[in-house]
Amino acid sequence: MEMQVVTNLHTGVLWGAGFLVAGVLLLALRMLYVMFRRGPAPARTKPAKTLIVLGSGGHTAEMLMLMDSLDKARYSPRSYVVAATDPMSGPKALARERLWQKKDSPTGFRIQQIPRSREVGQSYITSVATTLYSLVFAFGLVLREAPELVLVNGPGTCIPICAAAFVYRVLGLTRTQIVYVESIARTRRFSLSAKLLYHLRMADLLFVQWEQLARTYPRAVYAGRLY
Structure with missing residues (x-):
């Protein structure tokens, strides 16, 4: 039983770390997209705040x-x-x-x-x-x-x-x-x-x-x- 708990805990930590790394990578990609792929703003018909x-x-x-x-x-x-x-x-x-x-x-x-x-x-x-x-x-x-x-x-x-x-x-x-x-x-x-x-x-x-x-x-x- 103790071995099973340790295994489950280890698996949970690995999944958590994986999600954290994936989140950081997605955020980094999003930042690069915003930095390098920005073009002219679309034409506006309404006032801009x-x-x-x-x-x-x-x-x-x-x-x-x-x-x-x-x-x-x-x-x-x-x-x-x-x-x-x-x-x-x-x-x-x-x-x-x-x-x-x-x-x-x-x-x-x-x-x-x-x-x-x-x-x-x-x-x-x-x-x-x-x-x-x-x-x-x-x-x-x-x-x-x-x-x-x-x-x-x-x-x-x-x-x-x-x-x-x-x-x-x-x-x-x-x-x-x-x-x-x-x-x-x-x-x-x-x-x-x-x-x-x-x-x-x-x-x-x-x-x-x-x-x-x-x-x-x-x-x-x-x-x-x-x-």
Whole structure:
């Protein structure tokens, strides 16, 4: 009897290990499929629920100029994400939205905060905890918002948001498209955020505004001056 129990236990462990390995392999294959087989998004007839990440250092100004040129009705409702320690980006987005509401048909929007991954001057050791906290917060935010489009242009805050959107897409929970627009100030080299999204293949589309950047990074799309 004891021998039979041991045999059954051993068999159960082997089956469990087999299912675990199979699950890991399937997840890896799914991730590779998402990374390497993504093509253009199908044509849309309905507005896309859009999540936009803002940030200091000129990122907010460039993003709002980009949004000026877009049809707001096609990117609605909009959810802006700003770092909790950024006191300027939220009010700027609010002021611009009020201006758009007067000019165009009213569309919905909201402004949300996320913990910053790393403060300027913060040590890399202590930033591990803050980065993990920001990432956990980002997973909750993205799951709650369920955006169809994530639009970013480089602030560090965009990395946990894009990581969460990418993971949910790999798991099949969402079909979020990630679009990155590199800053006009980047003429020869990618920013750190762009490098991460490019080399990890998180972004579905990565636009650059200088032709030499597109030659350096062949999967980037040269869009010319966008604003």
